[in-house]
Amino acid sequence: MVAQFASRGNLRNRVIELENVSTSYAGELKPAIKNISLEIRKGEIVLITGPNGAGKTTLLETILGLLKPYEGKIKLLGYEMPKDAIKARKYCGYLPQDFIKPAGEPFIVKDVVAMGFASIGKNANNGNILEALKKVKAVELLNKPIGRLSAGQQQKVLMARALARQPKILFLDEPFSSVDKEARQEICDILENLNRNESVTILIVSHITPKIKFDRIIKMKNGMVISC
Amino acid sequence: MLTILIRAFIAAIFAGFLCGLMGVHITRLNLNTVAFSTAHAALAGAALAMFLGMEPSTIGLILAILTALFLGPLADLFHIPFDLFSMSLFSIYTAFAFIFISISPGGVISAQAVSSILWGSILTVTSGYTVFLSILFFLVLIYIIAFFPQLKSLLFDSKLAEAEGINVKAYKYSLMFLSGVTVSLILKLVGGFLVFSLLFIPAASAFLLSENIKLILCFSAILGSFSAVGGIFLSLLLDLPTGACIVLMATFILIISAVYAHFFGRLRK
Numbered sequence: 383m384v385a386q387f388a389s390r391g392n393l394r395n396r397v398i399e400l401e402n403v404s405t406s407y408a409g410e411l412k413p414a415i416k417n418i419s420l421e422i423r424k425g426e427i428v429l430i431t432g433p434n435g436a437g438k439t440t441l442l443e444t445i446l447g448l449l450k451p452y453e454g455k456i457k458l459l460g461y462e463m464p465k466d467a468i469k470a471r472k473y474c475g476y477l478p479q480d481f482i483k484p485a486g487e488p489f490i491v492k493d494v495v496a497m498g499f500a501s502i503g504k505n506a507n508n509g510n511i512l513e514a515l516k517k518v519k520a521v522e523l524l525n526k527p528i529g530r531l532s533a534g535q536q537q538k539v540l541m542a543r544a545l546a547r548q549p550k551i552l553f554l555d556e557p558f559s560s561v562d563k564e565a566r567q568e569i570c571d572i573l574e575n576l577n578r579n580e581s582v583t584i585l586i587v588s589h590i591t592p593k594i595k596f597d598r599i600i601k602m603k604n605g606m607v608i609s610c
Numbered sequence: 611m612l613t614i615l616i617r618a619f620i621a622a623i624f625a626g627f628l629c630g631l632m633g634v635h636i637t638r639l640n641l642n643t644v645a646f647s648t649a650h651a652a653l654a655g656a657a658l659a660m661f662l663g664m665e666p667s668t669i670g671l672i673l674a675i676l677t678a679l680f681l682g683p684l685a686d687l688f689h690i691p692f693d694l695f696s697m698s699l700f701s702i703y704t705a706f707a708f709i710f711i712s713i714s715p716g717g718v719i720s721a722q723a724v725s726s727i728l729w730g731s732i733l734t735v736t737s738g739y740t741v742f743l744s745i746l747f748f749l750v751l752i753y754i755i756a757f758f759p760q761l762k763s764l765l766f767d768s769k770l771a772e773a774e775g776i777n778v779k780a781y782k783y784s785l786m787f788l789s790g791v792t793v794s795l796i797l798k799l800v801g802g803f804l805v806f807s808l809l810f811i812p813a814a815s816a817f818l819l820s821e822n823i824k825l826i827l828c829f830s831a832i833l834g835s836f837s838a839v840g841g842i843f844l845s846l847l848l849d850l851p852t853g854a855c856i857v858l859m860a861t862f863i864l865i866i867s868a869v870y871a872h873f874f875g876r877l878r879k
Contacts, residue, residue: 408689446773471775478770488823489766497763501775506759527821540770547774 396457397551397583398422398445403454405444414440415605418454424550425581427573427595431588432602438587439479441602442553445585446476459550472502475544479555479587482536487529491515491539494528498543506546514546515539518572533560541572551583552576558592570594615846617740618732618799622838622856624743625796626808628750630834632789633813634827638765641786643696644681645809648790649802650703651677653728657710667734671794677703678790682783730801730853732842743795750788754827757781765823800838804853811860812837815867820877833863 400420406413415437422428430438443449445458447467456463461470475498483489495514496506504510515521518538528536537557544552552573558566570592576582586592591599601609636642655673656666677699685695754761763771764781772778789809796805816830841856848855 448769448773468775468777471773474773474775476770476773478767478773481767481770483767486817486821487766488817488821488826489762490822493762493823494766497759497766497771498774500759500763500771553773 395423396421397424397459398585399455399457400445401455403444403451403456405440405449405451407440407449413452413605415444415602418607420600420607420610422583422585422598424583425577426597427577427584427586429586429588429591429594429596429599430602431591431599432608434589435604436602437605438589438602439555440605442555442585442587446471446474446553472547473550475547475549475552477537477540477544477552477554477557480559481540482533482560483529485527485529487527489528491520491523491526491528491531494539495543495546498546502547510546514542517545517576518542519568534562534565537561537565537569541569545576548580549582551585554584554586554588556588557586558588558590566592614733614735617737618735618842619839621732621735621740621743621799622842623835624740624747625799626812626833626835626838627831628743628747628792628834629796629805629808629838630812630816630829630831631750631754631827632785632792633809633834634816634823634830635761635765635785636789637810637813637817639768639782639785641692641782641789642810643693643700644678644786644789645793645806647681647696647699647703648674648678648793649797649805650700650707652794652797653802654703654706654710657707657714661710661714663715667798670797674794674797675787675791678787678794681790682779682786686779728802729851730797730799730804732799732845732852734798739795739798746788746791746795750792753784753788761785762823800853800856801851804857807857807860808834808838811857811864815860815864818864818867818871818876822877825877833860833867837863 398421400418403418404413404416418441430441432438440449444451445456445463447464450464458470459473463470492511495511499506512521512524515524518541520535520538520542523531523535523539528539531539537560557569561569573584574594577584598610600607636644652670652674655670659666659669681696681699682692685692760776760781763774763776764778768778793805793809796808800808812834813830815833816826819829820826837860838856840859842852844859845852845855
């Protein structure tokens with residue numbers, strides 16, 4: 383299936399395709415995003431921005447199949463979403479919004495990074511866990527409980543988990559919201575390196591514009607794309 | 611008498627172990643209400659059996675297993691939050707239990723038969739029951755060992771696990787099913803009122819003792835078994851109801867765990 387994707391990818395180079403997609407939350411009549419059509423190509427770094435409630439996170443979660451659209455078609459890496467979501471997601475890395483685990487969580491950093499391998503049929507070992515943590519400059523956190531880390535450190539650990547999966551696409555939801563300026567720049571550098579060296583497509587939802595060279599900026603308002 | 615006691619202690623070891631393991635999973639995944647709905651399905655099933663003149667515990671067990679099997683898929687199908695659906699079923703089953711008891715021939719006798727499900731007894735532990743419990747014990751153990759990486763990811767954060775391509779629904783449904791079967795089987799031993807305690811108290815003690823999910827699962831299973839065996843021993847010694855003594859034992863362990871955690875912290879490795 384990967385080979386099939388690769389040949390399709392070479393032909394059209396599109397990794398995400400949306401055609402007139404509308405999504406609403408369960409029990410709500412008003413759509414959270416409406417009539418969105420867009421294409422994202424392999425190796426692009428794309429920023430999705432807009433005010434609170436614009437539908438940025440909804441769009442990201444709809445592309446990943448976490449929310450089901452009631453209208454329109456979505457293709458992620460050539461797979462039809464949400465029908466083939468489980469297959470498509472194996473090639474994706476995801477950093478959710480406001481991800482902060484409280485003190486007392488029964489998981490250490492090593493476990494959290496190792497979990498990234500659970501769905502891709504790869505064995506987690508100290509070598510590949512350390513390699514992933516090295517990419518985000520967080521090797522010293524290896525044996526620390528996740529709940530005792532700062533928000534910025536937890537972001538880095540989740541980033542390491544996403545990178546450990548060697549994703550084709552990275553979906554990052556507000557990765558800069560709870561980190562300081564220095565950590566923000568570090569994350570930007572990591573992402574640019576990843577994009578440059580491994581041609582990973584990166585989709586960032588953020589209400590702030592970080593210092594990173596974007597190929598495209600998608601602006602949203604009231605559930606609609608206003609510029610692309 | 612000795613055979614009954616040996617069987618009861620073996621059943622208690624399996625029951626405590628199973629409840630300890632399932633308790634950690636359902637607590638972390640907020641599936642606690644699955645225990646309430648399946649336990650009351652067993653009660654309603656038993657009452658229905660009394661009304662129809664059939665064997666109460668078998669019908670109770672069948673209805674509880676069916677509930678555990680279809681609870682998750684039906685909640686998703688009707689887009690009802692799982693907890694809400696589960697607690698609605700709990701109320702519906704309780705209502706049906708009362709109706710069947712009241713219209714059964716010889717109401718008082720029926721009520722007494724059904725109440726045995728609420729209180730539990732070691733006298734109901736047959737060799738067939740122990741075999742059934744041991745099969746479930748090995749199935750649960752194999753399931754957890756085989757899918758531990760995926761389950762661990764789910765226990766950490768189910769949304770993240772789903773976004774990474776883990777079939778979260780399938781794992782949640784299977785855990786609900788195994789929890790439901792565990793609860794409905796263990797009802798016979800500890801009773802419907804107290805089965806929840808054996809599910810949640812050892813898990814609470816284990817969460818106090820460790821910060822490592824593997825250790826938490828091991829502690830919860832061991833403490834569950836210890837509570838069940840200790841409780842039966844206590845009940846024989848003091849001639850008190852079995853279920854209540856199991857809860858007292860589990861609570862005693864919880865207090866010791868809280869004191870230990872307060873003074874020595876929680877184990878990480």
